[in-house]
Amino acid sequence: MLSEFIKSIQDLVPLKKSISGIRGIFGEDLTLIDILRFCSNFAPMIKSGKCVVANDTRPSSDVLRETAIASLLAGGIDVYNLGMAPTPVVFREARKYGAGLIITSSHNPLKWNGLKFIINGRGPNEKEFAQILKEKKPSKTKIGKEFSATSNYAADAASIIGKVSHRPKIAIDIGGGAAAVVAPAVLEKIGCHVHIINQNKSMRGADPTSDKLSQLVAASKRSDIGFAFDLDGDRLVVVKDGKKQSPDTTLALGIPKALELGYKKFCLSIDTSIAVEKYIQNNGGTVVRSKVGEANVIDTMLKKNCKAGGEGSSGGFILPEFNMCRDGILTSGLIAAMTGKKIVDEIISFVSNYTQLRTKIDAQSHLHDKVLEKFEKNVRSKFSEIITIDGVKIIVDENTWSLVRKSNTEDIIRISVESNNIQKAKQIQKEITSLVKQSYDQIR
Known part of the structure; x- marks a missing residue:
């Protein structure tokens, strides 16, 4: 039968599947059939019957979003369509609706795309992700309805961070990604003067960690600090005084404001720099360690009641009270708020002592x-x-x-x-x- 033939072909395709999501090259190892299949598997796991959906700015994202929405509607799920929006915004809104789906391949090249799933405001754990991969027989159910959705993310993030009085000069490289509107809005709301690079079209690659970021490097020399985002806005790279900082440094720079806000118990992935752990401990905090992977960090945070933390290898700072995901946009605001103090340079120097x-x-x-x-x-x-x-x-x-x-x-x-x-x-x-x-x- 045709369906059996399709499944046999799919089983041979080298899609990347992990708790971080599903990724592949659209039209080669990622097809619309894959989108239909995984969303159909995801639908029965959505207990609220509601799911917020959005996408990044990849050329294939619109068609994949509409395919995903069709699959969820057929599974009886009411869909709240945000259109183009960053991953942190979708995670934030998923708390309201109960589930979320993002069409993105994060920092992979433009020809890639994929799916990120959100359950109860967080990414799926290993057992839940296994259920998304497992074939399920469709059940007879009602057809869901589609609605437009909006978000108060920028105002909410600014409220957490608080106003800054020194009006820092911030250069941000959007990279033509989904953070185009939200990231500048957050920084401006807390009192920053913002210079934007590559807001709608990009002259650099999709992955700011591997790109030279030449424009931002130059702009950072005339600014207090510079930030670069990937296409879905969850990954952040810091540039200070013309120099790109390591992912561990990015994570560490989010910590002083978190400590100032009263968060003392942190969770760090097992591969995060010892320098980050030492800085937390030297400033009155405690640290527990988790398995590598954003979802694993959050799973441990929930089990151990940790208030902040993240994953050094991806520069991923996480503040679960606000968002149970790596949130590059919120982190940029937390770091910007501290730019008027010596602590930024002190952290960069401290982390750089470790290789x-x-x-x-x-x-x-x-x-x-x-x-x-x-x-x-x-x-x-x-x-x-x-x-x-x-x-x-x-x-x-x-x-x-x-x-x-x-x-x-x-x-x-x-x-x-x-x-x-x-x-x-x-x-x-x-x-x-x-x-x-x-x-x-x-x-x-």
């Missing part, structure tokens, strides 16, 4: 768990402290660690090392990489 090195080795996916199990046994006698909440993290000393994790999408094992001593970091990386390779050879 992270990353590498990977090829390893077949079906052997990943066995490799990590063998690796853990091999290092137990060499290092005194081992953490296994996500892969194998080795604490070498108070300023040095290594993390070995499997990839969820590729035939590789990732190896990260951090230290405040670059030579020690290189030495540990060489030793750990050798031990991972040895472990892989032992189980093959």
Whole structure:
């Protein structure tokens, strides 16, 4: 049958599927059939019967949004259509409606697209995401209705941040993305003077972390600070005095305002810089660690009652009271509010004392768990402290660690090392990489 043939083809297609969402190249490994299928699977999980939907500015986003809406309506869901809107805005509105769906592939190139799902104001956890991937038989139900939707995100964010008196000069590079209206509105509402670059059309790539951001770098030299957003507005890159800052620095720069607002208990992903943890602890806060991944950080936040935190590898600051997602727009406001103080330069200097090195080795996916199990046994006698909440993290000393994790999408094992001593970091990386390779050879 045709449906069985289509499914057999889909099973061969290398879509990227994780709790962060579903991503692929539209027209190649991501099709309208995929959109229909995953949204149809998602519909029964929406207990409120209502879902807010929006998209970023990719060329394919409009047709994918309309396809997604059709699938949800057929599943009996009432859809509240925001049109083009950033991911943080959709997460904020999803609290009102009970569920949300964003047509985006975040920072991937323009030819990519995908789906981000929101359940009860947060991204799905691993069990919930498995249900989205699982085929379900459609049940007879009523057809949903479609409504237009609006958002008070800018006013709400400004209310959380509060007014700033020093009227900082802020340069922002929208990158032609969905933050075009909302990000400037938030910064202006709190009292910033804003210079906008690439508001509607972009002369740079979709991923601000890998782009040189030449225009913003130049503009930042005439501003107090610069911010760059990806296409859906959840990812933020900070540029200060003509220099791009690391993702861990971006995360750390959101913390002083959070502490000032009274948030003391933080959750950080297991791969976030030790510098971020030390800064929090040195300023009266406490830290718990989570598995890597935005949804995993939020899951731990909810379980451990953490008030703020994030993921250093993506510069993702999260304030769950306001939004249970990585929120680049809110974070830009939190950082801008602190620009009149020495703390911004102090944090940049403190985090820069630490170096992270990353590498990977090829390893077949079906052997990943066995490799990590063998690796853990091999290092137990060499290092005194081992953490296994996500892969194998080795604490070498108070300023040095290594993390070995499997990839969820590729035939590789990732190896990260951090230290405040670059030579020690290189030495540990060489030793750990050798031990991972040895472990892989032992189980093959």
